[in-house]
Amino acid sequence: xxxxxxxxxxxxxxxxxxxxxxxxxxxxxxxxxxxxxxxxxxxxxxxxxxxxxxxxxxxxxxxxxxxxxxxxxxxxxxxxxxxxxxxxxxxxxxxxxxxxxxxxxxxxxxxxxxxxxxxxxxxxxxxxxxxxxxxxxxxxxxxxxxxxxxxxxxxxxxxxxxxxxxxxxxxxxxxxxxxxxxxxxxxxxxxxxxxxxxxxxxxxxxxxxxxxxxxxxxxxxxxxxxxxxxxxxxxxxxxxxxxxxxxxxxxxxxxxxxxxxxxxxxxxxxxxxxxxxxxxxxxxxxxxxxxxxxxxxxxxxxxxxxxxxxxxxxxxxxxxxxxxxxxxxxxxxxxxxxxxxxxxxxxxxxxxx
Ligand code: ADP
Numbered sequence: 001x002x003x004x005x006x007x008x009x010x011x012x013x014x015x016x017x018x019x020x021x022x023x024x025x026x027x028x029x030x031x032x033x034x035x036x037x038x039x040x041x042x043x044x045x046x047x048x049x050x051x052x053x054x055x056x057x058x059x060x061x062x063x064x065x066x067x068x069x070x071x072x073x074x075x076x077x078x079x080x081x082x083x084x085x086x087x088x089x090x091x092x093x094x095x096x097x098x099x100x101x102x103x104x105x106x107x108x109x110x111x112x113x114x115x116x117x118x119x120x121x122x123x124x125x126x127x128x129x130x131x132x133x134x135x136x137x138x139x140x141x142x143x144x145x146x147x148x149x150x151x152x153x154x155x156x157x158x159x160x161x162x163x164x165x166x167x168x169x170x171x172x173x174x175x176x177x178x179x180x181x182x183x184x185x186x187x188x189x190x191x192x193x194x195x196x197x198x199x200x201x202x203x204x205x206x207x208x209x210x211x212x213x214x215x216x217x218x219x220x221x222x223x224x225x226x227x228x229x230x231x232x233x234x235x236x237x238x239x240x241x242x243x244x245x246x247x248x249x250x251x252x253x254x255x256x257x258x259x260x261x262x263x264x265x266x267x268x269x270x271x272x273x274x275x276x277x278x279x280x281x282x283x284x285x286x287x288x289x290x291x292x293x294x295x296x297x298x299x300x301x302x303x304x305x306x307x308x309x310x311x312x313x314x315x316x317x318x319x320x321x322x323x324x325x326x327x328x329x330x331x332x333x334x335x336x337x338x339x340x341x342x343x344x345x346x347x348x349x350x351x352x353x
Contacts, residue, residue, distance in 0.1 A: 001097065003280050004095060005036070005037060005094075005096055006025075006034055006035075006037075006096065006097060006099065006276070006279060007036075007051070007094075007096040007100070008025045008026065008037075008099070009039035009042050009043065009099065009100075010022070010070055010072045010102045011043055011072055011074075011101060011102070011103035011106070011107040012074060012103040012107050012127070013072070013103075013104065013129075013256065014072045014126075014257075015126045015127050015138070015139060015140025015141075016128070016144065016256070016257065016258055016259070016261075016264055017139045017140050017143060017260035017261075017268040018067070018068040018102055018139065019059075019063065019066070019067065019068055019260075020268035021102050021124055021139055022069065022070060023268075024268055024272025025100045025273075025276055026054045026055075026056070028272060028273040028275075028276040028277075029280075030056055032276070032280060034276075036054045037051045037052065037053050038051065038052045039070065040052055040071050041070075041072065041075075042072050042073040042074070042103070042107070043073075043075040043083075043087065043110050044078065045073070046078070046087040046090050047077055049090050049093075049094070051094060052070070063260075064260065066143075066259060068102075072103070078110055079110075087119075088117055091114075096119075098119065098122070098279040098284070099111070100121075100122050100123075100276070101121055101123050102123075102124045102126040103123070103124075103126055104127040104129070104138075105131075105307060111285070111287075111300060112285055112300045112301065112304075115284045116285070120282075120283070121285065122275040122284070122286050123286070123287035123303075124268075124272065124287070125271075125287060125288070125289065126140055127139075127141070128140045129141070129171070129172045129173045129175050129177065129178070130175060130177040130178070131174065131175035131177070132289075133306045133307045133309075134289045134291075134306050135287075135288075135291065136289075136291060136292065136293075137263075137267055137290045139267055139268045140264055141177065141178070142261045142264045143258060143259075144178055144256065145177075145178050145181050145182050146261055148168065148178060148182035148221075148251065149185045149186060151254070152182060152188075155219065156186065156217055156219060159216070159217035159247075162245070163216040163244075165219070165220060165242075165246040166217075166218070166219055166247045166249060167221075167222055167235055167238075167246060168221050168222070168249050168250075169223075169226075169249070169250045170221060170224060171253075171255055172223050172224050174194055174311075175194075175195075175223075176191075176194055176196075178223070178255070179193050179223035180193055180195075180221075180223075180341060180344050183348060184344055184347070184348050184352070186219045187219065187351075188220055189203065189218045189219065189220060190203040190220045191220070191223075191352075192220070192222045192223060193223040194225040194226060195338070195341045196342070196345050200234070200237065204237075204242050206353070208241075210353055211243075211244060215353065220238070231250075232248075234246075235247075270290075271288045271290070271295055274288045274295050274297065275288050278297050285301070286299060287303045302322070302330070305319065305322070309330050309334055310334045310337060
């Protein structure tokens with residue numbers, strides 16, 4: 001099939017470098033003689049025919065911008081058969097031959113639904129949470145971590161002045177990636193993530209011993225997935241158990257915005273170009289991943305079931321359509337992820353103070 005025009009959309013929670021991704025997709029397609037249309041506001045833009053042609057001039061200066069110039073949204077209507085059919089009609093009417101969908105796992109489900117109904121789609125992992133198990137890095141994750149580190153460094157300054165502890169609760173949905181990486185970089189004395197049981201008593205003991213040895217400031221990082229009650233409880237308990245004055249900060253959506261880092265921009269660029277490659281090669285229903293520093297294409301179904309395996313949420317027939325080789329590969333990736341958390345956590349327990 002000869003591609004004349006492709007659509008690009010950003011959907012679900014936004015992330016830094018979504019714009020860099022849009023830029024890469026647009027420039028990659030235009031330089032191969034394929035037109036690009038921005039679908040405004042994710043899948044709802046498709047249903048409501050909110051489309052905007054994108055030229056090189058439109059995207060030339062956006063690589064360094066946070067947010068997404070084609071907006072993001074959550075669209076419940078798209079999940080209905082009626083909404084889906086309307087989206088397909090809009091594609092046909094506007095001669096959109098394929099779509100690059102940038103977002104998280106929900107966005108990929110939508111992309112699969114379109115793919116199986118005859119609209120070729122390629123997914124790109126745009127989320128700060130890094131919670132797509134099939135890829136080592138998602139677009140926006142690096143910037144979000146660096147934003148947390150910048151905020152944490154500033155908190156450290158004032159904690160040091162006042163001999164305080166500061167708890168920082170960071171986004172990441174149910175994944176502890178941002179928390180563990182930024183905790184390590186901030187020299188946190190404790191990091192609470194869902195992936196590893198948290199030993200509060202050990203934290204209190206370490207804090208008391210460090211304070212007795214003269215340490216003034218402490219940073220504790222808590223992952224959003226632990227729940228707001230966990231942070232509130234810790235905020236009460238640290239002063240009670242250690243005598244150390246403690247404050248609490250939740251940067252929340254601040255870490256979703258901002259100028260993307262070099263790593264995110266370049267990941268976005270490599271992945272965006274690969275997505276266009278795949279579409280033009282007649283491929284569909286794939287998500288572009290980074291595995292061991294290589295940009296590769298993975299089946300969306302593989303990626304979604306892998307996520308469920310990693311979260312121990314597999315349903316009865318989930319693995320039926322996969323070969324033993326694929327199942328082994330999934331198990332190996334899950335193992336790699338668990339080892340990753342354990343390795344960093346162990347180092348942090350030893351050297352974090
Ligand atoms: P994310 O992509 O960040 O995980 P969401 O889960 O909110 O964010 O999904 C983004 C959008 O993708 C939804 O608003 C909806 O339009 C679409 N979507 C999510 N799940 C499905 C699904 N099961 N089938 C079709 N579309 C879906």
